[in-house]
Amino acid sequence: MLRKIRITLAAACFTLVTLLFLDFTGTIHAWFGWLAKIQFLPALLAAEVGVVAGLVLLTLLFGRVYCSVICPLGVMQDGFGWLGRRSKRNRYSWSPAVKRLRYGALALFIAAIAAKAGSLVALLAPYSAYGRIAQNIFAPLWQAGNNVLAYLAERADSYAFYTVDIWIRSAATFAVAAATLVGLGILAWRNGRTWCNTVCPVGTVLGFFSRFSLLRPAIDTSKCNGCELCARNCKASCIDSRSHEIDYSRCVACMDCLGKCHKGAISYTLRRSSRDTNATAAEKTTAPAPDTAAMSRRRFLSVTALLAATAAARAQDKHVDGGLAVIEDKKIPARQTRIVPAGAHGLSRFAAHCTGCQLCVAACPNGVLRPSGGVMTLMQPEMSYERGYCRPECTRCAEACPTGAISLADTAEKSSIQIGHAVWVRQNCIPLTAGDSCGNCARHCPSGAITMVLSDPDDPESPKIPAVNTELCIGCGACENLCPARPFSAIYVEGHEVHRTI
């Protein structure tokens, strides 16, 4: 019974968390966005004292049910383990805890958070690891299915489904996600919860508390006949049936052993010893304060490297009717400072709060957010404007973010935050290269920061070029994205290290 409740709840949590990553319409978030916010590490980074305290209390009462029900990576491993058990029954066995590895991994993880090494944090954090897999591996499949429905809907003149772009946002992150999926899959298939009980920092931390949990599975030695069936079905390898002991720091309270025991020797009961436990619930609020280091105004050198490969779109002479001009893909300009979303407050604060779970990347409807490829920031999201720009009506990333790394009150707040500023690149500008009047950047600038001015002040007939008022520019990238120059735009956005509010 307990096992069935656990499986039902776990399946529901897992499905809904996965849907958060798959749903590109933003509807699931409105209802189940909280599921991402009750994940342990995101709550810790968001300094959600109540959530962290609640999870600790949950563990003190029931053991590590968090790992069996709430954590999507744990549930995914159970899925693989279930498949493994189908191929070979009674496949597990007791093994002692690998303490050195457990505590070493935890220490490394804490050090990485302190050093703001986001890539290492993201690599170890269980929820992020799952997010990566969901966003990189599951989401494209889901989207492909959606596109088939959209294809059918189009033919049926229905607007219920629409086609979405499927693209790999970062090869490095995709590779990490694929490796994690395969590695964890094999581990879980063969040995159950090995990863959770050796590497996972959340598992180790919750293990400290679950030792003292109020309810726990216990072996009644008077009934036990020493058949070891429980140990051989324990995916956490934590039942030492010979000495009738269970390592509660590793037990994830899956309740599998209860039903396996033919003699009814294992039961989920109140702990017998009377050690005082409730006082130990410490609140962990290690989130650093926002980084308010003064931003030195960056000097932007002329972007010569960027220009070398630049070719402006050439206007063709028209001879015949019809046909479509070939459109070259835009390329990513060499930005000196990366761009992170409004609500991140700046690069340093963002790095400290983001677990790299990819939920915002999955939510971004404009093709702007993608995981970074930088060493220190690997897998943390950053922005680029080749496929779209940060549209003024959208705050989806902030709505999705479970850690508070991106937090926005509303679209008005977003539109007043300068995440970067536009830089004009003379050599690419169409009025100068092709002689056509343009002004598409000025026409689409949501903050009115761009004015078209004469390229030669003495000649009123000279082509007009954009002049950027960086005091007004918010760095949304509308100008960069809609600039007709290809592959490199004639106007592009440089990020700000610390975001400012106009």
Add this chain to the structure above:
Amino acid sequence: MKNEDKNIIDRREFLRRLGTGAAVSALALAGCDPKKNAAAGLTAAEEIPTDSMTFRTNPTSDDRVSLLGYGCMRLPEVQEGESKGEIDQEQVNRLVDYAIEHGVNYFDTSPAYCKGFSERATGIALSRHPREKFFVATKLSNFSPSTWSREASMAMYRKSFKELRVDYIDYMLLHGIGMGGMEAFEGRYVRNGMLDFLLDERRAGRIRNLGFSYHGDIEVFDYLLSQHDRCKWDFVQIQLNYVDWRHAKEVNARNTDAEYLYSELQRRGIPAIIMEPLLGGRLSRVHNHIAAKLKQRRPDASVASWAFRFAGSFPGVLTVLSGMTYMEHLQDNLRTYAPLDPLTDDDRGFLEETAQALLRYPTIPCNDCKYCMPCPYGLDIPGILLHFNKCINEGHMPSSSRDANYAAARKAFLVGYDRSVPRLRQADRCIGCNRCVHHCPQGIDIPAQMQRIDHFVEDLKQGREF
């Protein structure tokens, strides 16, 4: 002009009357071909007769021309694979064969159509038929000023013979007279001596009929007709349909009522060839309310057939051009003209009412001729305009953000927009270079329309009040 519309058996009318009296449903019986399906009564479509096409005779050359002319501006394209976007020659052959088999004998093309491949495709299809079976019309086109020199014009003219695989051209047109006003006309056809050259070619028999197609500036039209004594125009191609007949100015301030154009031609005894009888499809893709009214009056006639009957009912019309991409269009038009059932005065009044109703829906007068394309910055201009018009006609056009159906209309507009036009080819990509403007025979200020549509799309996307 001899009118050969005599002895018409109005089969449809006859069958309808029969049907209403019978016990079986009127619709099913009206569809029966008495010869083939009398017993079954299962099909609603009549067999298209091969011997009933209405013909008109050109008074100057005595050509017996089918009332339905095949416009080769919208030839079918290959839909997928390596040669996607190229003309589907197999389909063209099939369509041309079917058209000729059913009496169509006039084919109109130009060196500029279908990315410049229309003449070749038309030539290949027609060369499989005896030369005396068809009349072919092509043009001295005027799009790129780089083709305005005498040498380039001669090259264009000679190339038409080669592409069409003929040694004489039945109908030769000065293309798009009136676009760019008198200045463009003088530069394109007079100063380089090409008009005199074409008159000489007619004398030599390599051109059997010489005329012009007219768009835009009425000054050029009047000037050319005043030159009739010298040039002896064998025909003139004009835009005529039941909206342009009396409301051309309401569709487009630059245009002139077809009533004026047609009567000027009639006064001089010049036969008219009709283009845009359907206003680029806008008279078949009408608003649902209007389609229902047309259907109510003639349930088994297509919406488009009304426009074709309107154009064909004028006795001074030699042929009515239709750019038929699909077999279904060809068959529908053949049903209308084989033979023609001329409009009654009552019908005419009804179509005038329809025209007035149509004008209440403010569509953009794009006829999808693609003269504006390719846009150097990659926009799909006709695609954008047609989607906009389609949404107006289907009622997916919120007139205000407070409309009751605003949410549904917004979604339909935006989702449909992405489906019809790839994101990179949408209106927000228009930089306003203005290169397209002078190519548009309808004189649409394309950049202004692009910005208007872009603004509207932004309103919808951002959920702004309007």
